[in-house]
Amino acid sequence: MARAIWLVLDSLGLGGAPDAVAYGDEGADTFGHIAAACAADARGPLRLPNLTRLGLPQAHALSVGAPAPGFENLPEPASLWGCMAERSSGKDTPSGHWESAGVVLETAFGLFDAPENTFPPELLDALVTRGRLPGVLGNCHASGTEIIARLGEEHIASGKPIVYTSADSVFQIAAHEEHFGLQRLLDLCVLARELLGPWNIGRVIARPFIGTARDGYVRTGNRRDYALEPPAPTLLDVARAAGREVVSVGKISDIFAARGVTRALKGNGHDALFDATLSAMAETGDGALIATNFVDFDSVYGHRRNALGYGVALEHFDARLPEVLAALRPHDLLVMSADHGCDPTWPGSDHTRERVPLLAFAPGIAGRALGRRDSFADLGQGIATHLGLARLAHGRCFLTETAP
Incomplete structure (x- = not known):
């Protein structure tokens, strides 16, 4: 029996979403614009030999109809390669992951739209009252790094946590780990998750930080996401119900509200996430599902609109990818995707509605184009088929069913 390893390159959109105009994102292209920024910079074009061998730039060219700068002469990939459009409403982390695992949301998560005095x-x-707080700061749309720089000193002096959101379905609470207390922040987020039920907000995010006003504040790796539970069984639920090991790495467990997960591993930064993934690959038996989210692409580079930094992070990911390939057993399947876009050249600091990659590799596999798939759920259906699990509610198996 085989295993499946699912790597989510968080926010690595490929442009070209058919309904991007409805989200104000027509022309957004995370990968293409990063490649263009790198090609125009003194550092030179993106260097992604391993991801190119597995079809990433080829999938981008398929999505938008033209190659990205620096990827004009592309070899035939040694993998199954294509791109996927999202059917679910919205462009959120949970909806992108849940649809990839077989659950399509027909109703979008709630949003807090007002830029100021944002929350009811x-x-x-x-x-x-219930959190026994002296009050709150923020109550607005903001970038997480900007708002703690602006309000961090007042937060420490007053004891009031910082609450803020964005164009995504999130309620974020930032607080200093030492002055406010990490556990107190996490407990407050659990309370907020309960209180937000009537507004159907996808995630509450704890944003702990350390530092001083003089030296600057830095967010720590103790972030936690408190997501709504998926409204139907996901690939993870089906795998666990079948008695399989389901190992989540990074924030996967948080995104699925821990449902379907048999073991959760954490890691701060892409190297730690790679190391945890490799450990899981060394320890799990046949039939296991390992799922890893590489969050820094989104949180450190996409939201902070750092195109060159995103490019460097992609190159570092590419350089470590052979370690994962070498750890594959003869019948393992490696699948790589994303959950949405976050174009670092786009106005604002929010996610962008884009197609995402669908790349799959197994030792001895013959490369083949998968086309433009009309749902992220094709990914989950393919993994379910590979693992010999029951068919999921949505999606066409990319291993056996052609794109419509």
Whole structure:
């Protein structure tokens, strides 16, 4: 029996989403614009030999109809390669992951749209009262690094946590690990998750930080995401119900509200996430599912609109990818994808509605184009088929069914 290893390159969109105009994202292209920024810089074009061998730039060219700068002469990939469009409403982390695991959301998550005085007074009043807080700061749309730089000193002096959101379905709480307390912040986020039920907000995110106003504040690796539970069984649920090991690495467990996960591994930074993935590959038996989210692409580079930094991170990912390939057993399947876009050249600091890659590799596999798939759920259906699991509710198996 085989295993499946699913790597999510968080936010690595390929442009070209058919409905991007409805989200104000027509022309957004995370990979293409990163490649263009690198090619125009003194550092030179992106160097991704391993991802090119597995079809990433080829999938991008398929999505948008033209190669990215620096990828004009592309070899035939040694993998199954293509791109996928999202059917679920929205462009959120949970909806992208859940659809990839077989659950399509027909109704979008709720949003807090007002840039200032963003949250309903009854929500904040309940949070302050039940959380025994002196009040809150922020109450606005903001970038996480900007708002802690702006309000960190006042937060420490007043004891008031910083609450903020974005164009995504999130309620974020930032607090200093030492002055406010990490466990107190996590407990407050659990309370917020309960209180947000009527607003159907996808995630509550704990954003702990350390440092001083003089030296600067830095967010730590103790971030936690508190997501709504998926509304139907996912690939992870089906695998666990069948008695399989389901190992989550990074924030996968948080995104699925820990459902279907038999063991959760954490890691701060892409190297730690790679190391944890390799450990899971060394320890798991036949039939296991290992799923890893590489969050820094999104949180460190996409949201902070750092195209060159994103490019360097892709090159580092590419350089470590052979370690994963070497750890594959004869019948293992490696699948790589993304959950949405986050174009670092796009206005604002939010996710972008884009197609995403679908790359699959197994030792001895023959390369083949998968086409433009019309749902992320094709990924989950393919993994379910590979693992010999029951068919999921949505998706066409990319291993056996052609794109429509």
